[in-house]
Amino acid sequence: MSDRPSTPLLDQIARPADMKGLSDSQLVQLAHELRQETISAVSETGGHLGAGLGVVELTVALHAIFDTPRDKLIWDVSHQSYPHKILTERRDRIRTLRTKGGLSGFTKRSESPYDPFGAAHSSTSISAALGFSVARDLGGVVPEGLGEAIAVIGDGSMSAGMAFEAMNNAGHLNKRMIVILNDNEMSIAPPVGALSSYLSRLYAEEPFQELKAVAKGAASLLPEPFREGAKRAKDMLKGMAVGGTMFESFGFSYVGPIDGHDMDQMLPVLRTVKARAKGPVLIHVLTKKGKGYAPAEAARDKGHATAKFDVVTGKQHKTPSNAPSYTGIFGDELVKLAAKDDKICAVTAAMPDGTGLALMAERYPSRCFDVGIAEQHGVTFAAALAAGGMKPFCAMYSTFLQRGYDQVVHDVAIQRLPVRFAIDRAGLVGADGATHAGSFDIGFMANLPGMVVMAAADEAELVHMVHTAAAHDAGPIAFRYPRGEGEGVEMPEEPQLLEIGKGRMIQEGKRVALLSFGTRLGEVKKAAEALAAKGITPTIADARFAKPLDREMILDLVAGHEALICIEEGAVGGFGSHVGQLLSDEGVFDAGFKYRSIVLPDTFIDQASPADMYETAAMNAPQIEAKVLEVLGVAQIGEKRA
Numbered sequence: 305m306s307d308r309p310s311t312p313l314l315d316q317i318a319r320p321a322d323m324k325g326l327s328d329s330q331l332v333q334l335a336h337e338l339r340q341e342t343i344s345a346v347s348e349t350g351g352h353l354g355a356g357l358g359v360v361e362l363t364v365a366l367h368a369i370f371d372t373p374r375d376k377l378i379w380d381v382s383h384q385s386y387p388h389k390i391l392t393e394r395r396d397r398i399r400t401l402r403t404k405g406g407l408s409g410f411t412k413r414s415e416s417p418y419d420p421f422g423a424a425h426s427s428t429s430i431s432a433a434l435g436f437s438v439a440r441d442l443g444g445v446v447p448e449g450l451g452e453a454i455a456v457i458g459d460g461s462m463s464a465g466m467a468f469e470a471m472n473n474a475g476h477l478n479k480r481m482i483v484i485l486n487d488n489e490m491s492i493a494p495p496v497g498a499l500s501s502y503l504s505r506l507y508a509e510e511p512f513q514e515l516k517a518v519a520k521g522a523a524s525l526l527p528e529p530f531r532e533g534a535k536r537a538k539d540m541l542k543g544m545a546v547g548g549t550m551f552e553s554f555g556f557s558y559v560g561p562i563d564g565h566d567m568d569q570m571l572p573v574l575r576t577v578k579a580r581a582k583g584p585v586l587i588h589v590l591t592k593k594g595k596g597y598a599p600a601e602a603a604r605d606k607g608h609a610t611a612k613f614d615v616v617t618g619k620q621h622k623t624p625s626n627a628p629s630y631t632g633i634f635g636d637e638l639v640k641l642a643a644k645d646d647k648i649c650a651v652t653a654a655m656p657d658g659t660g661l662a663l664m665a666e667r668y669p670s671r672c673f674d675v676g677i678a679e680q681h682g683v684t685f686a687a688a689l690a691a692g693g694m695k696p697f698c699a700m701y702s703t704f705l706q707r708g709y710d711q712v713v714h715d716v717a718i719q720r721l722p723v724r725f726a727i728d729r730a731g732l733v734g735a736d737g738a739t740h741a742g743s744f745d746i747g748f749m750a751n752l753p754g755m756v757v758m759a760a761a762d763e764a765e766l767v768h769m770v771h772t773a774a775a776h777d778a779g780p781i782a783f784r785y786p787r788g789e790g791e792g793v794e795m796p797e798e799p800q801l802l803e804i805g806k807g808r809m810i811q812e813g814k815r816v817a818l819l820s821f822g823t824r825l826g827e828v829k830k831a832a833e834a835l836a837a838k839g840i841t842p843t844i845a846d847a848r849f850a851k852p853l854d855r856e857m858i859l860d861l862v863a864g865h866e867a868l869i870c871i872e873e874g875a876v877g878g879f880g881s882h883v884g885q886l887l888s889d890e891g892v893f894d895a896g897f898k899y900r901s902i903v904l905p906d907t908f909i910d911q912a913s914p915a916d917m918y919e920t921a922a923m924n925a926p927q928i929e930a931k932v933l934e935v936l937g938v939a940q941i942g943e944k945r946a
């Protein structure tokens with residue numbers, strides 16, 4: 305395409321081995337071209353832009369100096385890995401990022417040997433690098449061999465407990481490994497907490513320029529264990545790195561901070577570390593999220609995630625939405641509740657915008673807590689807020705709540721504390737793929753004694769559920785809702801407080817009952833319309849609750865129909881399994897009752913549009929219709945008969 309950037313040097317690089325003969329100044333040029341190519345690709349695909357732009361020079365420097373895929377380069381979260389993908393045999397597919405059948409937006413072992421460890425949830429990279437370094441020293445065998453273990457982790461991700469657990473262990477094992485702390489003073493939102501202020505102090509108080517000169521001039525001027533003849537330099541660098549001591553107290557050699565956009569600093573530092581490191585080393589690199597693309601640099605989120613956009617203007621091509629988003633509805637209702645009740649408070653783990661809590665943070669900052677990327681802490685913190693007489697809403701994406709699961713069990717459920725879990729991005733999420741799918745929360749929440757579990761069928765239902773959760777003081781309660789916009793239904797003038805454990809009838813029909821839990825209700829209704837044309841009118845009900853189940857309603861449905869079909873946007877072991885358990889306990893199957901439960905298939909579904917993913921999962925209207933016909937024994941037109 306003519307509007308693609310000119311990239312003469314990059315055009316000669318298919319893989320890192322092709323970079324080995326390049327001079328330092330050519331590497332600078334390569335980084336420039338790589339940046340343009342990244343911008344151009346993401347303008348066509350949408351996706352994570354800012355993080356990748358911030359590590360372009362780092363990516364080039366690492367691949368020039370280290371020997372991937374033998375050396376294991378592990379990107380934390382890996383939303384910053386697009387430039388890495390371009391340099392590692394995937395440039396020809398980079399414009400398929402995040403689409404069905406295309407490249408994943410994250411590193412993925414099955415995609416490339418240059419992705420030794422998949423990620424998408426944060427703060428796993430140091431543990432992974434340590435595992436590789438120990439496997440190497442124990443003689444582990446893998447096809448590409450085992451060389452260095454290098455983790456690249458952002459300052460936001462560094463704030464999570466796992467990163468500290470891994471550093472604690474790494475310092476103790478004292479294995480040779482390299483952690484690159486990519487400090488851009490950003491998470492998705494501005495980073496929060498003591499670590500963030502600490503990192504700022506590491507460079508704010510000292511003359512950065514001096515280090516620049518040092519790094520440029522002399523590779524020997526590095527701290528322990530790069531001693532050789534560098535006592536003076538060591539003292540100097542240590543002095544500059546005011547309190548690099550925190551990492552040192554974990555047993556790491558600390559180097560930095562260095563300018564991550566200046567190859568003249570990065571190349572010598574990386575070469576020296578490679579030549580001389582013995583135990584774990586942490587290199588503190590300062591970068592700018594969105595670097596080199598003005599619209600990203602200027603954006604509030606530094607171009608963290610973007611739709612497709614126009615490269616010249618930076619204008620994103622967003623399709624206008626017809627209905628409000630579920631996230632927005634949650635955020636608005638919470639603020640209304642908080643206005644009336646000063647005990648209402650909220651917790652987010654580094655996702656104030658994504659979870660709709662930004663408004664609450666603005667209006668009631670003293671009652672809205674961004675705890676950083678710290679879901680485990682966030683859940684326990686919410687538990688104690690509840691124990692202290694507050695009414696906490698713990699707002700997390702389904703997929704990230706997984707990380708706080710023991711806290712949900714141990715701190716919330718066992719103590720019957722009234723934490724309100726607002727579970728966003730429930731169900732399949734689209735372009736982010738399997739790592740972000742909210743597939744498991746129905747199962748892992750509904751199996752907990754005393755937990756109330758609701759799913760909103762549409763945005764009006766979500767309004768009721770937010771208010772129902774606020775009013776529920778008897779124990780923990782969760783409500784789930786999907787990514788994206790609502791169904792466009794009329795919004796209630798007044799929220800209702802739902803009766804706990806009661807579903808609602810949508811349509812009375814005959815022979816077969818469809819019992820929906822969550823937003824598949826829309827597809828169920830469409831299926832029912834198609835069935836009506838075939839003379840079949842199914843009964844439709846919205847369960848609202850997976851726990852407690854509406855026993856009465858479900859047993860009535862059984863009594864009045866030949867068959868019952870449940871559907872939910874979740875993996876096996878959720879709502880349908882609870883209904884199946886109820887029916888078996890009641891002896892319903894003894895009389896040959898027909899029961900089906902439509903759940904996500906037992907596979908991890910790769911990225912595609914949500915509708916495509918639900919097609920793969922066989923959960924769209926035509927597939928629901930087919931299931932009804934199958935269970936009733938009605939052959940479909942065109943179906944082959946034996």
Ligand SMILES: Cc1ncc(C[n+]2csc(CCOP(=O)(O)OP(=O)(O)O)c2C)c(N)n1
Nearest residue numbers: 355424425426458459460461490491492654
């Ligand atoms: C466990 C977990 N919680 C939340 C997220 C959502 N998330 C994706 S990237 C990100 C910010 C990461 O910040 P940082 O590590 O500083 O990297 P940057 O984007 O600034 O390069 C967050 C919170 C996640 N990926 N994993």
